[in-house]
Amino acid sequence: MSNIYANSYAIVFVFLCLGVLLPVGALTLGRWLRPHVPSEAKETTYESGNNPFHDSRIQFQVRYYLFALLFVIFDVETVFFYPWAVVYDQLGLFAFVEMVLFITLLALGLIYAWKKKVLRWM
Amino acid sequence: MSGTDIAFFLLALAAIAGAVMMLQLTNVVHMVLSLVMTFLAIAGLYVLLSAEFVAVVQVLIYSGAITIIMLFAIMLTRHHADDKERQTTGGVGHKAAAAFAVLAFGLAVYAGIRTLDFGADGSALPADNAKAIGQWLYSYYTIPFEIVSVLLLVALIGAIVLAKKDGKGAEDE
Numbered sequence: 001m002s003n004i005y006a007n008s009y010a011i012v013f014v015f016l017c018l019g020v021l022l023p024v025g026a027l028t029l030g031r032w033l034r035p036h037v038p039s040e041a042k043e044t045t046y047e048s049g050n051n052p053f054h055d056s057r058i059q060f061q062v063r064y065y066l067f068a069l070l071f072v073i074f075d076v077e078t079v080f081f082y083p084w085a086v087v088y089d090q091l092g093l094f095a096f097v098e099m100v101l102f103i104t105l106l107a108l109g110l111i112y113a114w115k116k117k118v119l120r121w122m
Numbered sequence: 123m124s125g126t127d128i129a130f131f132l133l134a135l136a137a138i139a140g141a142v143m144m145l146q147l148t149n150v151v152h153m154v155l156s157l158v159m160t161f162l163a164i165a166g167l168y169v170l171l172s173a174e175f176v177a178v179v180q181v182l183i184y185s186g187a188i189t190i191i192m193l194f195a196i197m198l199t200r201h202h203a204d205d206k207e208r209q210t211t212g213g214v215g216h217k218a219a220a221a222f223a224v225l226a227f228g229l230a231v232y233a234g235i236r237t238l239d240f241g242a243d244g245s246a247l248p249a250d251n252a253k254a255i256g257q258w259l260y261s262y263y264t265i266p267f268e269i270v271s272v273l274l275l276v277a278l279i280g281a282i283v284l285a286k287k288d289g290k291g292a293e294d295e
Contacts, residue, residue, distance in 0.1 A: 060197045068194040069281045072187040079179050083256030095260045105271040109278035
């Protein structure tokens with residue numbers, strides 16, 4: 001049992017290695033193939049034709065933080081969905097009602113955010 | 123030494139390396155990325171403990187959502203990554219004291235866990251992690267589950283109240 005478990009993750013490990021090696025290999029190969037003639041104009045940041053000025057990292061408005069917070073909260077909601085979906089067959093209606101309550105409460109939060117104009121991108 | 127042991131040592135090394143790198147690096151974004159390395163290594167450790175669901179949640183929540191939150195927080199704050207502004211803290215005395223404290227802590231932990239008995243090894247490995255969690259969560263722990271939704275709602279509304287200015291002032295900005 002434990003052997004089967006560990007061995008099935010060996011394949012995951014192989015995929016992980018492939019995922020890391022593929023971009024590294026592709027970019028290294030590209031570095032060998034392409035000519036490397038840097039000049040000052042080439043090394044400037046590309047900003048759709050505009051000349052870049054001052055630091056790229058500026059201070060953002062606090063209201064963008066709310067998008068991140070909303071994302072985290074609904075991400076946590078997703079975590080609860082997964083085991084629910086797995087056992088839904090066995091628990092039936094009761095689990096359905098539970099999840100409807102859960103979603104209703106979070107939907108209230110979303111409606112509140114909507115009413116407060118948090119979702120508007122400014 | 124089995125493959126699981128080797129994997130454990132590599133993952134533990136990656137977790138500690140990420141944590142140490144986070145303390146050592148000067149660029150805040152690089153710090154967050156090294157923290158992601160620690161999070162992913164810990165997810166790997168969960169997989170080794172055959173807690174697959176927790177591992178996936180670790181990747182989804184910690185190295186996904188929490189990292190996003192931290193990156194946003196970095197974008198929102200003013201910071202200078204100049205090395206000139208960095209100040210070294212403490213002289214030789216401080217460093218010796220810190221080294222002594224770390225050593226003492228390590229020895230205390232080692233002495234504490236060396237003879238610690240964790241009881242019998244967990245019975246059969248639960249093959250369907252998510253299923254077992256789901257069965258407990260949605261039949262036995264129903265009330266805590268619903269309270270979690272209240273908690274999330276409070277977090278959501280609290281964040282909006284704190285970050286969003288109410289009234290006319292907000293419109294003018």
